[in-house]
Amino acid sequence: xxxxxxxxxxxxxxxxxxxxxxxxxxxxxxxxxxxxxxxxxxxxxxxxxxxxxxxxxxxxxxxxxxxxxxxxxxxxxxxxxxxxxxxxxxxxxxxxxxxxxxxxxxxxxxxxxxxxxxxxxxxxxxxxxxxxxxxxxxxxxxxxxxxxxxxxxxxxxxxxxxxxxxxxxxxxxxxxxxxxxxxxxxxxxxxxxxxxxxxxxxxxxxxxxxxxxxxxxxxxxxxxxxxxxxxxxxxxxxxxxxxxxxxxxxxxxxxxxxxxxxxxxxxxxxxxxxxxxxxxxxxxxxxxxxxxxxxxxxxxxxxxxxxxxxxxxxxxxxxxxxxxxxxxxxxxxxxxxxxxxxxxxxxxxxxxxxxxxxxxxxxxxxxxxxxxxxxxxxxxxxxxxxxxxxxxxxxxxxxxxxxxx
Amino acid sequence: xxxxxxxxxxxxxxxxxxxxxxxxxxxxxxxxxxxxxxxxxxxxxxxxxxxxxxxxxxxxxxxxxxxxxxxxxxxxxxxxxxxxxxxxxxxxxxxxxxxxxxxxxxxxxxxxxxxxxxxxxxxxxxxxxxxxxxxxxxxxxxxxxxxxxxxxxxxxxxxxxxxxxxxxxxxxxxxxxxxxxxxxxxxxxxxxxxxxxxxxxxxxxxxxxxxxxxxxxxxxxxxxxxxxxxxxxxxxxxxxxxxxxxxxxxxxxxxxxxxxxxxxxxxxxxxxxxxxxxxxxxxxxxxxxxxxxxxxxxxxxxxxxxxxxxxxxxxxxxxxxxxxxxxxxxxxxxxxxxxxxxxxxxxxxxxxxxxxxxxxxxxxxxxxxxxxx
Numbered sequence: 154x155x156x157x158x159x160x161x162x163x164x165x166x167x168x169x170x171x172x173x174x175x176x177x178x179x180x181x182x183x184x185x186x187x188x189x190x191x192x193x194x195x196x197x198x199x200x201x202x203x204x205x206x207x208x209x210x211x212x213x214x215x216x217x218x219x220x221x222x223x224x225x226x227x228x229x230x231x232x233x234x235x236x237x238x239x240x241x242x243x244x245x246x247x248x249x250x251x252x253x254x255x256x257x258x259x260x261x262x263x264x265x266x267x268x269x270x271x272x273x274x275x276x277x278x279x280x281x282x283x284x285x286x287x288x289x290x291x292x293x294x295x296x297x298x299x300x301x302x303x304x305x306x307x308x309x310x311x312x313x314x315x316x317x318x319x320x321x322x323x324x325x326x327x328x329x330x331x332x333x334x335x336x337x338x339x340x341x342x343x344x345x346x347x348x349x350x351x352x353x354x355x356x357x358x359x360x361x362x363x364x365x366x367x368x369x370x371x372x373x374x375x376x377x378x379x380x381x382x383x384x385x386x387x388x389x390x391x392x393x394x395x396x397x398x399x400x401x402x403x404x405x406x407x408x409x410x411x412x413x414x415x416x417x418x419x420x421x422x423x424x425x426x427x428x429x430x431x432x433x434x435x436x437x438x439x440x441x442x443x444x445x446x447x448x449x450x451x452x453x454x455x456x457x458x459x460x461x462x463x464x465x466x467x468x469x470x471x472x473x474x475x476x477x478x479x480x481x482x483x484x485x486x487x488x489x490x491x492x493x494x495x496x497x498x499x500x501x502x503x504x505x506x507x508x509x510x511x512x513x514x515x516x517x518x519x520x521x522x523x524x525x526x527x528x529x530x531x532x533x534x535x536x537x538x539x540x541x542x543x544x545x546x547x548x549x550x551x552x553x554x555x556x557x558x
Numbered sequence: 559x560x561x562x563x564x565x566x567x568x569x570x571x572x573x574x575x576x577x578x579x580x581x582x583x584x585x586x587x588x589x590x591x592x593x594x595x596x597x598x599x600x601x602x603x604x605x606x607x608x609x610x611x612x613x614x615x616x617x618x619x620x621x622x623x624x625x626x627x628x629x630x631x632x633x634x635x636x637x638x639x640x641x642x643x644x645x646x647x648x649x650x651x652x653x654x655x656x657x658x659x660x661x662x663x664x665x666x667x668x669x670x671x672x673x674x675x676x677x678x679x680x681x682x683x684x685x686x687x688x689x690x691x692x693x694x695x696x697x698x699x700x701x702x703x704x705x706x707x708x709x710x711x712x713x714x715x716x717x718x719x720x721x722x723x724x725x726x727x728x729x730x731x732x733x734x735x736x737x738x739x740x741x742x743x744x745x746x747x748x749x750x751x752x753x754x755x756x757x758x759x760x761x762x763x764x765x766x767x768x769x770x771x772x773x774x775x776x777x778x779x780x781x782x783x784x785x786x787x788x789x790x791x792x793x794x795x796x797x798x799x800x801x802x803x804x805x806x807x808x809x810x811x812x813x814x815x816x817x818x819x820x821x822x823x824x825x826x827x828x829x830x831x832x833x834x835x836x837x838x839x840x841x842x843x844x845x846x847x848x849x850x851x852x853x854x855x856x857x858x859x860x861x862x863x864x865x866x867x868x869x870x871x872x873x874x875x876x877x878x879x880x881x882x883x884x885x886x887x888x889x890x891x892x893x894x895x896x897x898x899x900x901x902x903x904x905x906x907x908x909x910x911x912x913x914x915x916x917x918x919x920x921x922x923x924x925x926x927x928x929x930x931x
Contacts, residue, residue, distance in 0.1 A: 154567065154627050156855050158559050217559065410929055424930050427923075434922030437929050438849075438870040445561070445848035452561040466841055532830070538840060539833035543813045546828040 156448060162217055169225045172198055182232045185311060192234040192266040201234055202264040205248055210261035216454035220447075223397035230404065230503070238307055239263035239270035241394075243316045243335075246386045250333070250374045259314075259335070271312035271338065273303040273360060274383065281533050283318075284328045284380055285552065290319035290367060297321075297367040299336065302359065305527070309345045309358025312338045317367070318379050327552065331379035335371040342366065352519045353493075395447035398471060402440050402478060405502060405517070409433075412500055413485050423485060436481050439474050446470060462541035465534040472524035473531060479521040482514055490514045561851070563631075570624075571631045577608065578639040584900040590642045591756040595720050597643030603675050605645070612673025615653060619665055620673035626792065626858040630799035630850055637803025640903035642757035644678045644717035650796040651716065651789070652679025655725045659736055659776040659785040668723060668738070681725035682712035682739075682763050683790065683915070690916045692727060692734055692786035697765060699728035699735055699779075705772050706730070708737060708745075708765045714914070718748050718761035725776070726765070733780030743768050755910035757903065791868035794915035795853045798871045801879035801911050802846045804904040808886035809839045811901060815890055832889060839885050842878040849874045866928040873921035879908040 158166070176198070182188050195201050203219045205211020225231075234240065244263045247255055262268040279286040288301025299319055306315070315336045322330035338345065342365030347355035374382050410433065413423040423429045450467055453460055460467065483490040489500040493515050504512030525531045539545040563571070581601050590596050605611050614629050615621025622628075629650065636645060649672065656668055656679075671677035685696055697710025708728050718724060718741060726739045741748055745768030751760040777785065813836055816827030826832045853871035856864040883905040887894040894901045916924075 154563055154851065154855055155560050155859075156852065156861070157859070162559065406929075414930070430926035430930075431919060431922050433929060434873065434925035437925050438873045438922065441852075441867070441870050442845050442849050442874055445852040446845065448559065448561045448852075449848060451559065455560075456562075466844060469837070470841055470845065532834065535834040535837035536830070538837035539827070543827075543833075543836055543840060545813065545816055545833050545836060546825045548828045548830065548833075549824060 162221060165218055166221045166225060169200070169222050170229075172200075173225055173229050173231055177229060177231055185235065188232065188235045189266045191232055192236065195234050196264050196266075201240060202244065202260075205244060205260065205264070206256075209248070209256050210264050211248075216451060220396045220451055223394055224400050227397040227400035228404070234266070235311075236263060236266050236269050236308075238272045238312075238316075239266075239268070242272055242386050243270045243314075246316060246333070246373065246382065247335075249385065250378075250382050254370065255335070255373070268313045269308060269311050271306050271309045271315045271358075271360075273306055273315045273317040273336065275305040276302060277304050281530055282552075283383070284331065286318060286320060286331065288317075288319045288362065289323075290317075290321050290332060290334060292321070296369055297334065297372075299334075299342070299362045299365040299367055302361050304348065304357075304359050306345075306358045306360050307356060309338075309360050310347050310355065312345075314338055315360070316373075318383055321376055321379075325377070328380045329377050331383075332376050333373040333379035333382045334367045335373065336362075336365065336367050340365055350519075351522070352516055354516075395450050395467060395471070396444070399440065399444040399447055401504075402443070402475070405482070405504075406437065406440060406478070408502060409482050409485055412489075415499055416485065416487070416489075429485065432481050432484070436478055439477065443471055443474055462537055465529070465537040466542070468528065469531055469534040469538070475521045475524050479518040483518055486514055490518065561848075563627075567628060567631060570628055571635065573608070574610070574632050574635040575638070577604065578635055578641065582639040582641050584640070584903060587640050587642050587757050587903060596717070596757070596759050597720065602643065606673070606675025609673075610645070611649060611675050612653075612669065613649060615657065615669045615673055616665075619669035621669060626795065626854040627851060630796060630854040633796045633799035634803035634806070634850070637800035637805075637904070637907055638807045640757050640804065640807075640900075640907050644680065644720050646796060646800065647680035647717040647721065648672050648678045650793055651681040651683075652721070652723060652725055654792050655681055655736070655785070655789045656776070658788055659782070661777070663773070664738065664776065671722075677722040678717065678720050679723045679725070680715055680717050680721045681789070681793075682715040682718070683725075683727065683786070683793075684712065684714045686711055686713060688713070688913075690790060690920055692783050692790070695727045695729055695734055697726065697728040699730040699737065701730075702769070706737065706770050706775065708739065708768045708770060710765050712763040712765070714751065714760045715748075715763045717759050718763055719750065719759060724763065726763075727782055727786055728765075730779045732778075734782040734786070735779045736776040736782040736785060737770055738774040738776065739765070739768065739770055743770065745769065753906075753910055755903075755906035758907065758910045787865075790915050791865060792857060794872040794921070795850060795857060795868050797911045797915055798846070798875035798879075799850045799854070801875050801908045802843065802850050804908040805839075805843050805846060805879040805882040807904045808883045808901065808908075809836070809843050811904075812836060812839065812886045812889040819890075826889075835885055835889060839882045842882050846875045846878050866925060869916070869921040869924040869928070872916055873918045873925060876912045876918040876921075880912055883908045 176194060178191055182191060199212050200222045203212040203214035207213045244260060247259055276286050290297040290299045315338050317334040317336045318331055320330050321332040342363045344361040346359045348357045348359050349355050416423045418426060450460055486500060489496050493513050502514045540547055609622045610632055612621035613624050617623045653672055656665055687694060700707045721741055724739045724741055726737045728735060728737060745766045747764040748761040751762055816832050817825055819826050849871040853867040856867040886901055893899050
């Protein structure tokens with residue numbers, strides 16, 4: 154056990170820091186074109202697709218180097234690249250499960266942001282119970298015909314392509330009849346409608362597919378393997394981002410401490426109030442524990458171990474923490490914490506929401522409610538932890554017997 | 559950067575676990591509850607032979623020269639076994655205290671004897687007001703006849719009844735100082751304080767004009783404050799490791815029980831109410847692991863954030879371990895509330911250690927000072 158960074162890692166961090174100092178956009182990024190430009194700059198510097206194989210445009214870097222880049226970007230509040238689903242989910246899925254032809258066709262264009270991706274998993278009636286999805290893909294000889302509705306599709310409104318889960322066999326148990334595909338979003342049979350969230354913004358869409366076409370060459374893995382593939386891909390992006398996530402939390406936390414110095418109660422600054430100090434102390438302890446956890450995950454990744462179901466612990470831990478953190482922020486900031494406009498500078502939070510809007514404490518507070526729902530709700534994570542890590546018996550479920558339909 | 563145990567550390571943990579599984583079964587712990595000394599000589603001398611008693615001490619004094627991470631590994635296993643005996647008080651309190659402040663002769667005398675298993679020690683770090691800030695020390699030390707005279711009242715001195723030497727902070731004219739006191743000296747009186755954890759002993763220690771020789775002073779007079787702060791941090795992290803062990807044992811027992819206990823015609827672990835509680839317990843235990851071993855590494859390596867990491871560790875583990883051990887009783891239902899079932903041994907161990915070396919509130923205030931400095 155040695156939690157010091159190696160001299161190589163320290164040197165690499167310095168190099169990333171210098172690059173960011175010289176290249177960070179001076180103005181906030183507002184348009185998709187500006188973000189694509191920033192994305193390409195990051196890629197050309199070698200800071201995107203770092204862990205992907207070199208022959209497909211990746212960097213072949215170690216997990217620690219990826220974590221350092223993400224961490225330095227968080228430290229400098231650098232804008233995110235675009236194509237987060239492409240980088241985080243679709244690319245890794247193609248790397249692991251794709252054919253050589255698929256890798257050559259798609260990976261490089263994810264990295265250069267020439268093609269933007271979305272993920273077509275959830276449906277109106279298949280949320281936590283994702284395996285009950287109804288969207289169908291019917292074999293037409295040289296292609297599949299897709300019909301159905303998807304929801305909570307991140308980046309759906311800008312995506313050129315999507316990673317799709319669809320049912321190809323209704324005669325077998327529901328987990329076994331799902332296949333994974335790549336689908337062209339720019340075709341007449343695909344209708345994308347932005348979904349407005351409680352934040353007022355639209356990071357997600359609903360997608361309606363009516364006789365949409367998927368090429369045979371765009372099937373990922375074998376028929377019926379879609380569920381297993383989805384299980385592995387849901388956890389891909391968590392490890393590498395874990396340190397950066399905590400660095401962002403820490404930067405928000407320090408802003409909150411500064412606010413607590415200025416705001417007063419009973420004539421005294423909040424920072425002198427024993428109750429407030431207790432709450433700040435508790436959240437900093439939890440935040441640091443998240444950082445220690447991130448170092449544990451990174452250690453695993455560096456050794457080439459996949460965290461597996463352990464990813465559920467990580468996700469449960471940080472997403473639930475984020476809610477508690479944002480609740481404390483709102484308590485300290487009072488009504489300032491709810492402002493989407495007009496907050497004095499010292500009570501503002503400038504964050505990059507990656508959709509061209511300036512983030513606020515209010516936005517961060519609202520957004521914290523999403524983390525314990527998306528990519529498997531906390532309840533689903535606890536089921537996974539209970540069954541796969543602790544080995545507790547599965548519950549008796551009404552859908553465990555019989556075919557999907 | 560590597561947040562994983564080395565092969566040697568894993569071997570150490572496995573060896574401690576197998577010895578305690580064999581020689582410190584719950585029946586052994588229970589048998590010692592009525593024993594006035596509260597520990598087994600046979601196991602103590604076995605621990606000496608295995609090198610546990612001198613684990614962090616320098617090799618010239620018979621130690622193994624290992625670090626705080628290794629000591630925490632042992633402490634975690636002791637919590638898991640609800641070990642009854644003066645290991646923590648001897649090695650982590652008296653031992654680390656002597657390592658921090660003792661001169662060559664003092665270390666030679668005591669660390670060697672601790673490591674060999676021929677002496678036991680402890681430290682008297684708390685007084686009437688239950689303030690862990692060393693500055694609150696009210697016990698006095700007055701120079702007299704080439705030695706010192708100590709007067710005051712110490713509370714909750716762990717395993718004092720079997721100690722051969724007790725580290726005692728006292729206020730000298732020069733300032734806060736630290737003395738090595740023989741509990742059998744005239745003017746020293748120990749009275750047992752019996753808590754809910756009967757495998758853990760405390761005494762009240764009354765010093766009434768107790769005379770100690772000049773060579774019992776650790777370091778120079780008036781220099782003890784930073785030593786005590788250092789020692790308290792180490793003690794807080796070692797105690798957290800023991801709480802972690804107790805919590806992990808409670809989690810394991812709960813999961814095992816939830817797999818076999820049937821109600822409504824199925825194992826209770828198949829119900830989400832139980833399964834989700836167990837998942838929450840695992841999350842808390844894993845977070846405790848991160849907090850303990852990060853802090854142990856940071857203190858051992860002299861990392862920049864070592865002091866606050868120790869506070870984070872104790873603040874987090876104090877509450878999390880209590881929660882996990884309490885949840886374990888809830889998962890077990892009625893049987894978990896019986897004396898006969900072993901769960902309460904670990905529940906009580908975690909509770910006993912929770913207020914020691916600063917409770918969660920105490921350490922959260924230290925964290926607040928750190929982040930608002």
